[in-house]
Amino acid sequence: MCGIVGYVGTQQASPILVEGLTRLEHRGYDSAGLAVLGSTGVKVAKRAGRVRDLADGLPKRFAGKVGIGHTRWATHGPANDVNAHPHTDAKGLVAIVHNGIIDNAAALRQRLADEGADLVSDTDSEVLAHLVGRSGADTLEGKVSDALSAVEGTYGLAVLHADFPDRLVVARNGSPLLVGVGDREMYVASDLAAIVRHTTTVAHLDDGEIATLTATGFTTYRLDLSRTARDATTLDIDPAAYEAGDHESFMHKEMLEQPAAAVRVLRGRLDERFGTAHLGGLDMDARETRAIRRVKILGCGSAYYVGQMGASLVEELARIPADAEAASEFRYRNPIIEPDTLYVAVSQSGETIDTLLAVQEIRRKGGRVIGLVNVVGSAIARECDGGIYLHAGPEVAVASTKALTNMFLGFALLALQLGRVRDLSIADGRRLIAGLQRLPEQIEEVLAQEEALAALAGRLAEAESLFFVGRVRGFPVAREGAQKFKEISYRHAEAYQTSELKHGPLALISPDVPTVAIVPEDELTDRNVGALHEIAARRGPLVVVTHEGVDLGDVEAERVVVPRNERELDPILMTIPLQLLAYHAALRLGHDIDKPRNLAKSVTVE
Numbered sequence: 299m300c301g302i303v304g305y306v307g308t309q310q311a312s313p314i315l316v317e318g319l320t321r322l323e324h325r326g327y328d329s330a331g332l333a334v335l336g337s338t339g340v341k342v343a344k345r346a347g348r349v350r351d352l353a354d355g356l357p358k359r360f361a362g363k364v365g366i367g368h369t370r371w372a373t374h375g376p377a378n379d380v381n382a383h384p385h386t387d388a389k390g391l392v393a394i395v396h397n398g399i400i401d402n403a404a405a406l407r408q409r410l411a412d413e414g415a416d417l418v419s420d421t422d423s424e425v426l427a428h429l430v431g432r433s434g435a436d437t438l439e440g441k442v443s444d445a446l447s448a449v450e451g452t453y454g455l456a457v458l459h460a461d462f463p464d465r466l467v468v469a470r471n472g473s474p475l476l477v478g479v480g481d482r483e484m485y486v487a488s489d490l491a492a493i494v495r496h497t498t499t500v501a502h503l504d505d506g507e508i509a510t511l512t513a514t515g516f517t518t519y520r521l522d523l524s525r526t527a528r529d530a531t532t533l534d535i536d537p538a539a540y541e542a543g544d545h546e547s548f549m550h551k552e553m554l555e556q557p558a559a560a561v562r563v564l565r566g567r568l569d570e571r572f573g574t575a576h577l578g579g580l581d582m583d584a585r586e587t588r589a590i591r592r593v594k595i596l597g598c599g600s601a602y603y604v605g606q607m608g609a610s611l612v613e614e615l616a617r618i619p620a621d622a623e624a625a626s627e628f629r630y631r632n633p634i635i636e637p638d639t640l641y642v643a644v645s646q647s648g649e650t651i652d653t654l655l656a657v658q659e660i661r662r663k664g665g666r667v668i669g670l671v672n673v674v675g676s677a678i679a680r681e682c683d684g685g686i687y688l689h690a691g692p693e694v695a696v697a698s699t700k701a702l703t704n705m706f707l708g709f710a711l712l713a714l715q716l717g718r719v720r721d722l723s724i725a726d727g728r729r730l731i732a733g734l735q736r737l738p739e740q741i742e743e744v745l746a747q748e749e750a751l752a753a754l755a756g757r758l759a760e761a762e763s764l765f766f767v768g769r770v771r772g773f774p775v776a777r778e779g780a781q782k783f784k785e786i787s788y789r790h791a792e793a794y795q796t797s798e799l800k801h802g803p804l805a806l807i808s809p810d811v812p813t814v815a816i817v818p819e820d821e822l823t824d825r826n827v828g829a830l831h832e833i834a835a836r837r838g839p840l841v842v843v844t845h846e847g848v849d850l851g852d853v854e855a856e857r858v859v860v861p862r863n864e865r866e867l868d869p870i871l872m873t874i875p876l877q878l879l880a881y882h883a884a885l886r887l888g889h890d891i892d893k894p895r896n897l898a899k900s901v902t903v904e
């Protein structure tokens with residue numbers, strides 16, 4: 299949430315910063331701003347709205363070879379020009395951009411006001427500019443260290459100061475920040491996406507670290523300004539992975555990338571000979587694995603729903619009791635942490651603060667946590683005792699698609715490995731492996747139905763309100779389908795267990811309220827079809843995601859047919875058409891697909 303980019307070097311900073319902000323915009327898009335340090339001191343341009351509004355309105359004279367930029371997702375105070383970052387101190391010598399939350403901002407504001415400071419915004423971040431400006435230290439590093447010693451909370455911070463025109467000072471605590479190394483130029487960013495066109499040689503800062511960037515290099519420190527040793531490494535990343543290319547949106551590109559992403563997460567991890575999976579990153583031997591009595595999965599939003607699919611996989615394949623819980627709720631109920639429970643944190647970004655705090659709570663109480671994480675080296679990945687990287691590649695669209703598919707596959711691999719040290723037979727293990735190997739092609743087959751799904755989505759988009767229903771394995775699919783639909787189409791979409799409809803929500807079914815029903819061919823098909831009759835009898839329009847040949851009796855419904863695989867793997871094949879339905883409904887309604895209103899990629903605030 300919120301994005302930071304900074305530059306110091308031999309070129310004009312503002313075009314580089316504007317380009318960086320454009321690439322960071324998915325992280326927050328209600329306001330944006332820049333500060334540069336030129337011959338006449340610090341200049342700031344900021345405004346509510348998108349980065350393109352900022353770029354269009356930049357003053358003609360905005361020269362400077364040192365600069366910082368920010369794209370905001372409002373937490374303290376509405377999205378307006380004043381609350382946009384950068385913030386400056388009273389003398390206009392200091393400019394800062396900040397991600398995160400300053401918990402003691404109210405007390406600091408009061409203290410600064412008592413000392414005569416005039417704070418102009420509603421933000422917590424502005425206090426940082428004033429604290430840096432008021433510090434008596436004689437270096438910029440010292441001023442930043444002074445300021446940070448007064449604050450409680452999380453920050454990714456970049457600071458420039460007119461009295462120190464050759465440098466940026468940056469700091470990290472709980473909000474990601476990386477330094478990029480160029481040729482006689484240095485960058486800072488909250489996400490590699492912002493600078494990947496310029497450099498892939500980067501150093502990730504640790505929590506509690508400060509860095510000085512000048513055109514010729516960077517130096518890192520602890521908060522007390524004792525030096526730390528940090529080298530930059532060159533990442534093997536194709537900058538094109540961060541481009542939408544010919545697609546009209548990143549979400550479209552990322553949906554179509556799912557077959558290739560699925561191949562990547564499975565590669566080298568399937569062992570056909572023993573009918574199992576090899577997950578080296580788990581760092582658990584067979585004895586430790588056998589000792590697991592329960593699996594508890596924690597994630598937020600769509601990651602939580604895929605966690606529910608994962609829990610079913612673990613119970614069905616490994617016969618270990620498993621459940622998923624919203625990480626955002628977990629630590630507030632003083633959870634009992636059991637030594638023989640395997641905790642699994644699942645996150646695309648690896649930054650979601652609720653999931654990170656849940657991991658920290660478990661580890662503090664001595665529990666073992668593994669991560670299913672997409673972003674390598676992210677905070678959650680680093681905090682866990684081991685894990686499975688998802689190899690989905692960079693995901694830019696706010697609505698997660700390919701990362702979620704790979705989460706499901708990560709759970710299938712985990713369940714297979716857990717199952718094979720327990721009661722899952724080698725034959726069943728091989729059956730699952732064969733199913734997993736067929737999946738990428740079958741995902742491709744579902745994606746090939748895009749045109750038909752687009753037509754269907756156009757009709758669904760007309761409804762103000764929809765139900766998504768499923769049972770057992772199908773229920774998390776319905777939850778994820780409803781989530782995607784409401785997230786980008788802004789239609790009210792409610793997920794329900796099909797079996798629960800008659801206990802209340804059936805009252806809402808009418809010709810104006812369509813239902814999308816998940817009806818795989820499995821042990822519950824007949825019961826599901828029974829519920830479809832009840833919906834049809836109330837003249838509720840129906841879309842049924844099902845398998846070829848499933849007998850729906852005389853129920854009138856639009857069918858979406860997905861290929862058959864092993865039953866345990868049905869949920870992921872049934873999720874893919876729901877992505878396309880949501881996508882095309884949103885497109886039909888003319889919404890900004892990659893940047894849905896009020897949301898942002900990576901929720902780094904509680």
Ligand code: F6R
Pocket residue numbers: 597598599600601602644645646647648649650653696697698699781782785900901
């Ligand atoms: C929905 C979506 C969100 C995320 C959630 C967790 O499409 O993307 O619900 O799934 O915010 O994010 P991560 O996976 O980064 O922890």
